[in-house]
Every structure is written in structure tokens, then in C-alpha cells.
Amino acid sequence: xxxxxxxxxxxxxxxxxxxxxxxxxxxxxxxxxxxxxxxxxxxxxxxxxxxxxxxxxxxxxxxxxxxxxxxxxxxxxxxxxxxxxxxxxxxxxxxxxxxxxxxxxxxxxxxxxxxxxxxxxxxxxxxxxxxxxxxxxxxxxxxxxxxxxxxxxxxxxxxxxxxxxxxxxxxxxxxxxxxxxxxxxxxxxxxxxxxxxxxxxxxxxxxxxxxxxxxxxxxxxxxxxxxxxxxxxxxxxxxxxxxxxxxxxxxxxxxxxxxxxxxxxxxxxxxxxxxxxxxxxxxxxxxxxxxxxxxxxxxxxxxxxxxxxxxxxxxxxxxxxxxxxxxxxxxxxxxxxxxxxxxxxxxxxxxxxxxxxxxxxxxx
Numbered sequence: 001x002x003x004x005x006x007x008x009x010x011x012x013x014x015x016x017x018x019x020x021x022x023x024x025x026x027x028x029x030x031x032x033x034x035x036x037x038x039x040x041x042x043x044x045x046x047x048x049x050x051x052x053x054x055x056x057x058x059x060x061x062x063x064x065x066x067x068x069x070x071x072x073x074x075x076x077x078x079x080x081x082x083x084x085x086x087x088x089x090x091x092x093x094x095x096x097x098x099x100x101x102x103x104x105x106x107x108x109x110x111x112x113x114x115x116x117x118x119x120x121x122x123x124x125x126x127x128x129x130x131x132x133x134x135x136x137x138x139x140x141x142x143x144x145x146x147x148x149x150x151x152x153x154x155x156x157x158x159x160x161x162x163x164x165x166x167x168x169x170x171x172x173x174x175x176x177x178x179x180x181x182x183x184x185x186x187x188x189x190x191x192x193x194x195x196x197x198x199x200x201x202x203x204x205x206x207x208x209x210x211x212x213x214x215x216x217x218x219x220x221x222x223x224x225x226x227x228x229x230x231x232x233x234x235x236x237x238x239x240x241x242x243x244x245x246x247x248x249x250x251x252x253x254x255x256x257x258x259x260x261x262x263x264x265x266x267x268x269x270x271x272x273x274x275x276x277x278x279x280x281x282x283x284x285x286x287x288x289x290x291x292x293x294x295x296x297x298x299x300x301x302x303x304x305x306x307x308x309x310x311x312x313x314x315x316x317x318x319x320x321x322x323x324x325x326x327x328x329x330x331x332x333x334x335x336x337x338x339x340x341x342x343x344x345x346x347x348x349x350x351x352x353x354x355x356x357x358x359x360x361x362x363x364x
């Protein structure tokens with residue numbers, strides 16, 4: 001079996017990180033894979049090539065039709081059994097190229113679908129309906145796709161996976177250290193990082209006797225605004241830091257005590273699973289697939305429009321180290337049992353086999 005992935009970008013986003021895990025899973029399962037990408041020179045290319053995966057860049061400078069022509073040509077150059085899109089906005093390319101080459105196509109739904117449809121404008125419905133099959137990473141996206149006319153047997157849920165942390169966080173030796181509150185993600189409007197800055201200001205004033213440190217890891221268009229906002233709140237650099245992107249998150253997670261997610265749109269956020277896998281309790285807004293992976297045994301889920309609940313939940317974790325320890329232990333165990341690379345190998349292999357088997361039966 002051979003699979004060709006089509007990616008819009010290989011930056012450090014959640015969809016791109018899941019693509020890397022998919023490529024690892026296929027390698028472990030003995031399935032050959034290659035990758036076409038609409039950009040080049042991006043962050044994850046080296047890691048993917050390190051897996052022995054060929055990456056070929058698609059020239060997009062001359063418009064959509066010539067981009068499609070290039071993709072079709074690449075698939076004819078080295079035939080595969082499945083062409084799979086890694087981003088919602090590349091689903092049309094994968095589906096048309098698959099159709100023109102007689103190849104089964106799989107589209108991606110990486111967020112809650114409502115956000116993706118809105119952000120793709122007139123192309124949104126075609127990105128959803130043209131692929132032969134779809135893979136979503138949240139139950140809410142699956143249900144929304146079905147409500148929009150997608151047959152249930154044309155869409156599968158494939159849960160995000162993460163690499164578990166290397167060791168259990170030792171909170172017993174952290175009593176003298178500051179409590180470190182972390183935000184990780186793209187600094188764009190959909191993530192609402194300005195709420196994290198406001199949260200830091202409120203907590204510093206609400207809990208003046210506590211030693212607190214706040215850290216944002218990530219970059220994006222809102223960074224200048226966040227820097228200005230932090231200065232306006234009087235948050236000194238030794239209390240609040242914006243540290244940009246990190247290629248390696250191990251040291252960041254090893255120091256963090258609480259992760260905050262303030263998004264207004266999500267699929268299944270990798271950062272929540274990564275935090276849980278490193279024994280870090282999470283306070284997150286109830287959006288997209290977040291309630292599917294986070295409950296009161298591992299953290300707190302709050303209404304996305306209720307800042308007071310976000311503040312109160314975070315304050316509770318700050319003042320109660322025993323709760324942090326219990327929630328962190330539960331989260332780590334949950335990820336190990338439900339979001340492993342072995343799960344991904346079995347899930348993808350089953351989907352491909354079923355898709356190719358049904359295609360063969362249809363021809364007969």
C-alpha cells in the first residue's frame with residue numbers, strides 16, 4: 001500500500017504535527033508514504049525527511065489550475081493507492097487529482113468544521129463534499145458533517161495523538177518554586193491570547209501573596225498587540241514573557257504547572273494532549289473537541305464567554321497543589337491509554353483497507 005499526503009504547509013501548527021505522527025505510524029505499519037507540499041523551506045521538513053519520507057514542493061505561483069496540474073503530474077509520476085489531504089483547504093486539490101488519476105481521496109477536517117467552512121468562503125462546501133472520504137479529529141466535526149449531508153460511512157473520527165512525556169512531573173519538590181502558567185499556540189484571533197494576558201493581570205492582583213510566572217510560547221500576528229497589552233497592565237518581563245516558537249517543547253513542559261487554552265474555535269487541540277501527557281492540568285474553553293478529551297478528572301472546562309470561570313478555575317489550581325498533582329497524574333494516564341501512536345497505526349491501516357476494499361468491490 002502506498003499513500004501520498006498533500007499538505008498546505010509544514011509549519012509548527014497542530015495539523016502539521018499530526019501529519020508527522022501519521023507518517024510515523026504508517027512507517028511503523030509498513031505502509032509507504034510520500035508528501036507533496038504547497039510551500040517549501042518550513043519548520044517540520046527536516047524532521048519529516050529524517051523519517052525517510054520524500055517531500056516534493058508544488059509550485060503555486062501560477063494559480064490554482066496549474067497547481068492542480070502539477071499535483072496530478074506528481075501522482076502520475078509515481079502512482080499511489082490513496083491521496084490524503086492534511087488541511088481542509090487542500091481537500092479540493094486532493095479530490096480532483098485523485099479522481100483524474102483513479103486514486104481514492106481522503107479529505108481532512110482539522111477544526112470544528114463551522115470555522116473551516118466560514119474561513120473557506122465559497123470553496124468551503126466543495127472542500128467538504130468532494131473528497132471520496134473524510135477524516136476528522138473531533139466528534140463534533142463528524143456530527144456537523146453528517147448534518148450537512150455527508151454520509152456517515154464517508155467520514156471517520158481519528159483522534160489526535162501525542163508523544164507522552166518522558167517522566168512523571170515531581171510536584172513534591174516544587175513547593176518553593178513559583179507557579180508557572182503556560183499558554184501555547186498560534187497568536188491569532190481564533191486563539192484569543194489577549195485573554196491570557198488579562199488572566200495574568202487579574203491573578204497577579206487577586207493572589208498577591210503567590211509567586212506567579214506566565215509564559216506564552218508561540219508566534220503570530222497578534223504578538224505586537226500582546227506585548228503592548230502586557231506593558232499596559234504593568235506585567236514585568238520577570239512575571240510575563242512572550243517567548244516565540246520553540247522547536248523543542250520538553251523543557252517548557254517540564255517547568256509548567258498549569259496550561260491555559262482560551263480559544264474560540266478548535267478541533268482537538270494538540271497542546272491540551274501534550275500538557276496532559278506531561279502531567280500538567282489544563283483549564284480550557286469548551287470549544288470544538290475539547291470536551292471530548294478534557295474533564296474534571298484532568299482539569300477544568302469553562303464556557304468560552306465566561307472569563308470569571310476561567311479566572312476562578314486557574315486560581316483554584318494555583319492555591320491547591322494537591323489538586324494539580326491528582327489531575328496531572330490522571331491526565332498522563334488518559335493520554336497513554338487513548339492517544340498513542342499504536343492507536344493511530346491501527347486506525348489508519350483499517351481506514352485505508354476498508355476504503356480500498358470498497359473501491360475494489362464497486363469496480364466488480
